[in-house]
Amino acid sequence: MIGSDERNSTTQEVADELRRRSAFVMVSHVKPDGDTLGAGLALGIALKRLGKRVAYFQQDPVPRNLRFLPDTSFVSREVPADFPPDALYVFCDMSDYTRAGEFLPKIDRANMLDIDHHLGNSHFGAFNFVIPSECSTGTVVVHLLRELGVEIDREIATCLLTTIMTDTGGFMHSNTTPEVLELSAELIRAGADKEEITEEIFANKRVAATRLLGRVIDEMTFAHDGRYCYSFVDDRMLAETRADGEDTEDVVNVLRSQEYVEVAALFKDIEGELRVSLRSNGRVNVQAAAKRLGGGGHFRASGLTYHGSLKDAFAAVESALVAEGL
Ligand code: AMP
Numbered sequence: 001m002i003g004s005d006e007r008n009s010t011t012q013e014v015a016d017e018l019r020r021r022s023a024f025v026m027v028s029h030v031k032p033d034g035d036t037l038g039a040g041l042a043l044g045i046a047l048k049r050l051g052k053r054v055a056y057f058q059q060d061p062v063p064r065n066l067r068f069l070p071d072t073s074f075v076s077r078e079v080p081a082d083f084p085p086d087a088l089y090v091f092c093d094m095s096d097y098t099r100a101g102e103f104l105p106k107i108d109r110a111n112m113l114d115i116d117h118h119l120g121n122s123h124f125g126a127f128n129f130v131i132p133s134e135c136s137t138g139t140v141v142v143h144l145l146r147e148l149g150v151e152i153d154r155e156i157a158t159c160l161l162t163t164i165m166t167d168t169g170g171f172m173h174s175n176t177t178p179e180v181l182e183l184s185a186e187l188i189r190a191g192a193d194k195e196e197i198t199e200e201i202f203a204n205k206r207v208a209a210t211r212l213l214g215r216v217i218d219e220m221t222f223a224h225d226g227r228y229c230y231s232f233v234d235d236r237m238l239a240e241t242r243a244d245g246e247d248t249e250d251v252v253n254v255l256r257s258q259e260y261v262e263v264a265a266l267f268k269d270i271e272g273e274l275r276v277s278l279r280s281n282g283r284v285n286v287q288a289a290a291k292r293l294g295g296g297g298h299f300r301a302s303g304l305t306y307h308g309s310l311k312d313a314f315a316a317v318e319s320a321l322v323a324e325g326l
């Protein structure tokens with residue numbers, strides 16, 4: 001139930017706060033995906049329709065496959081200098097504000113709203129609206145739009161359907177409930193172009209990305225009777241295939257979808273940072289495994305940043321997964 005977590009504000013309390021403030025900064029997480037950005041854009045556009053001032057803060061550039069979304073030309077790694085001190089910073093799709101990156105200016109907790117669907121969200125805001133049962137942060141935002149009485153027009157619907165299609169893997173993951181499909185139908189009726197979204201976020205693969213995928217597949221290792229599959233990407237592989245970090249996004253799902261594989265891990269050792277993506281078929285809780293190493297996420301999809309060598313990361317992640325029942 002919405003608001004049943006006592007650390008959450010109610011839908012009405014959050015809507016009242018949104019009505020009360022005049023300026024907003026929508027904040028998305030580093031290495032942005034269609035959920036963090038789409039949720040912020042949907043709510044940002046809705047607030048503009050209500051006459052509010054809205055800016056979008058995102059440390060990293062808008063990924064190529066999300067540039068089709070409305071308002072992305074306003075996304076910046078700076079907050080406009082003339083923004084009022086009581087602007088509300090709306091963090092979308094992150095279990096802690098640190099996921100917004102180190103470029104984010106220091107913000108009083110009183111000016112933080114945390115909208116999310118991750119397990120283990122730290123409830124870092126003065127206002128928290130966290131619903132882990134929702135498939136995307138975008139569908140959490142829908143509760144607020146309904147409370148505010150904002151019409152879901154074509155632009156907002158496009159952003160919202162993008163959040164759903166991103167976080168359900170194009171309606172394939174287990175979070176694709178009948179309610180999600182009903183809402184998606186409503187969004188398509190409101191003008192969201194499902195075919196365009198599919199094409200933009202799932203097709204359009206660069207040849208470099210496919211070459212990189214080939215290299216990652218060559219490096220696949222299977223363990224635990226074939227239940228665990230892992231591989232890695234490093235700077236050399238990127239240079240040799242002319243791919244970049246954005247081209248690694250879906251690769252971990254290929255590893256998870258191999259026969260008998262229950263848990264997959266992709267180690268991304270890129271530009272001095274080692275990020276690990278974990279995926280599960282639903283038996284092992286990879287959010288709990290990631291949390292052991294300082295990361296987080298969802299039961300079936302999680303991630304972490306590892307401080308150490310690739311070899312040590314392989315061992316540490318495997319131990320964490322074993323501790324969670326691999
Ligand atoms: P990814 O593998 O990057 O697609 O991330 C999968 C899930 O794990 C997403 O829900 C992320 O928000 C979460 N996640 C990834 N990296 C981290 C991290 N370093 N700390 C907390 N959560 C993370």
Ligand code: MN
Pocket residue numbers: 029033035036093
């Ligand atoms: Mn996300």
Ligand code: MN
Pocket residue numbers: 035036093117135136137167
């Ligand atoms: Mn999400």
